[in-house]
Amino acid sequence: MKSGSNLEKVLAAGHFAATAELGPPKSADPAVIREKAKFLKGYVDAANITDNQTAIVRMSSVAAAYLALVEGVEPVAQMTCRDRNRIMMQSDILGMAALGIKNLLCLSGDHQTFGNHPGSKNVYDLDSIQLVQMVKNMRDDKKFQCGEAMDVEPRLFIGAAANPFADPFDFRVVRLGKKAAAGADFIQTQLVYDVDKFARWMEGVRARGLHQRVKILAGVGPIKSAGAARYMKTKVAGIDVPDEVVARMAGAAKGKAKEEGLKICVEIIQKLKSIEGVAGVHIMAIEWEEAIAEITESAGLLPRPKVDEVPAAEAPKAVS
Amino acid sequence: MIKAQQKPFDEIRGMLGNAKNVLILGCGTCVTICFAGGEKEVAILASLLRMAEDIDNGDRQFREHTVKRQCEWEFLDGAAEEVKNADLVVSLACGIGVQATAQRYPDKPVVPGVNTSFLGLILEQGIWSERCVACGNCVLDKTGGICPVARCSKSLLNGPCGGSVGGKCEISPEVDCAWQLIHDKLTAAGRAEELEEITPPKDWRTSQSGGPRKIVREDLRV
Numbered sequence: 001m002k003s004g005s006n007l008e009k010v011l012a013a014g015h016f017a018a019t020a021e022l023g024p025p026k027s028a029d030p031a032v033i034r035e036k037a038k039f040l041k042g043y044v045d046a047a048n049i050t051d052n053q054t055a056i057v058r059m060s061s062v063a064a065a066y067l068a069l070v071e072g073v074e075p076v077a078q079m080t081c082r083d084r085n086r087i088m089m090q091s092d093i094l095g096m097a098a099l100g101i102k103n104l105l106c107l108s109g110d111h112q113t114f115g116n117h118p119g120s121k122n123v124y125d126l127d128s129i130q131l132v133q134m135v136k137n138m139r140d141d142k143k144f145q146c147g148e149a150m151d152v153e154p155r156l157f158i159g160a161a162a163n164p165f166a167d168p169f170d171f172r173v174v175r176l177g178k179k180a181a182a183g184a185d186f187i188q189t190q191l192v193y194d195v196d197k198f199a200r201w202m203e204g205v206r207a208r209g210l211h212q213r214v215k216i217l218a219g220v221g222p223i224k225s226a227g228a229a230r231y232m233k234t235k236v237a238g239i240d241v242p243d244e245v246v247a248r249m250a251g252a253a254k255g256k257a258k259e260e261g262l263k264i265c266v267e268i269i270q271k272l273k274s275i276e277g278v279a280g281v282h283i284m285a286i287e288w289e290e291a292i293a294e295i296t297e298s299a300g301l302l303p304r305p306k307v308d309e310v311p312a313a314e315a316p317k318a319v320s
Numbered sequence: 321m322i323k324a325q326q327k328p329f330d331e332i333r334g335m336l337g338n339a340k341n342v343l344i345l346g347c348g349t350c351v352t353i354c355f356a357g358g359e360k361e362v363a364i365l366a367s368l369l370r371m372a373e374d375i376d377n378g379d380r381q382f383r384e385h386t387v388k389r390q391c392e393w394e395f396l397d398g399a400a401e402e403v404k405n406a407d408l409v410v411s412l413a414c415g416i417g418v419q420a421t422a423q424r425y426p427d428k429p430v431v432p433g434v435n436t437s438f439l440g441l442i443l444e445q446g447i448w449s450e451r452c453v454a455c456g457n458c459v460l461d462k463t464g465g466i467c468p469v470a471r472c473s474k475s476l477l478n479g480p481c482g483g484s485v486g487g488k489c490e491i492s493p494e495v496d497c498a499w500q501l502i503h504d505k506l507t508a509a510g511r512a513e514e515l516e517e518i519t520p521p522k523d524w525r526t527s528q529s530g531g532p533r534k535i536v537r538e539d540l541r542v
Contacts, residue, residue, distance in 0.1 A: 108481040111473050111491045129478040130521045145521065163482030168503050174516055175479050182518055190482055237483045237490040
């Protein structure tokens, strides 16, 4: 085991993994994390704690991840390259590991022009691939980015993102390969609504054997309304929402749009389960955490596996 | 070349304070090429300031002068007499010229009349685009002559992020994705496999992150 995280164990045991998202509040209120954690506990293997998503200031992902951990929800702390240089990244990585956080998702981050501080200065000292490589070297070689050694390494299960719907399409598999080579253990993808296009991307992934090197969790998310579907289709760069999905949302009976959105989400999960190389789903029910129970139930993802026993081949060596 | 844009008229006027004799000092190089602070722009700005002064029944006097390059002492020295006679200088040069003028004439208030925008080129009449951030360690040999440091919104070094769609950057449909351009260029040149190599973290010491930069050429010193 690289990290001993629940997510790593579930994936190593060959289970179809399920993760969710827990967005920290735009306040210092820890109760928000506790409330949201209740909707996730027991329904998913781990929950991503977003890092100032869409460049809007929220509670620190590391602090919120710790609060989730205390509530019994295993966190995947997210870290973007937008707001930290390599000094702060490594500092936060050591800090999160010391707090018992075992999963880290490395991201480029949304550009700050999208957020509520568009006049801020960004960092981008490293890009996401360099971040993955740095974490791997810290964990496996006990080396800081500068090459200096450390005594106690951060044992983290390293994640990265992939967007099969961004351009250039042919480069998307190449980029996944670079993330795998850099040291990513798992991948969570952008929201999948166009399953056919995702399947084409997975063909490319399998052709390079990348599904055997990294665990791929396909991103899914319920849509709340026809308006939300149209917004994502036209305004959000890198999300493909097929006309058929927009039409289904628009055609839902009055007051039934949310129900239809959940139904579409579950159908997509079923389709994704049958694609070779998909190791799980990452369910992004943004500000709709209460939907996770229903989605996981309807998609046949419950109960979540309890993996206490680590397969012999994967058993960790004793740490002195 | 350096590209600049003239500051809003009211902002320039707001910087004049109690000065009665104002010199509008242009520069004949980069800011002339981009129509921000050359002889012609000096004349137009001076005329507008005079008109505004008339409307407000003010008594400020505006003189015009343009040197070939405000960033070089020998050219700047040609403006000595004009600067001496002024209470305040509005420099329409880039930030380098403004600072050179302020340094050469330390007792004279010098204010900027333009915003220095970027290092770039003209795409078509009236449109300029950034090309270089002077990071101090050029990578253009590896990226098909397209700079990801200056032209990728996130200065990424390992390919396009997930916000690249239809050749455009996530920040705006007006902004080309530099990595799409690099990808297309290298692919057309039969160099696509180079994009699979991981580019290690950049050493930013040669950039502004390393502090104010200086070049010392011992072979040229006297």
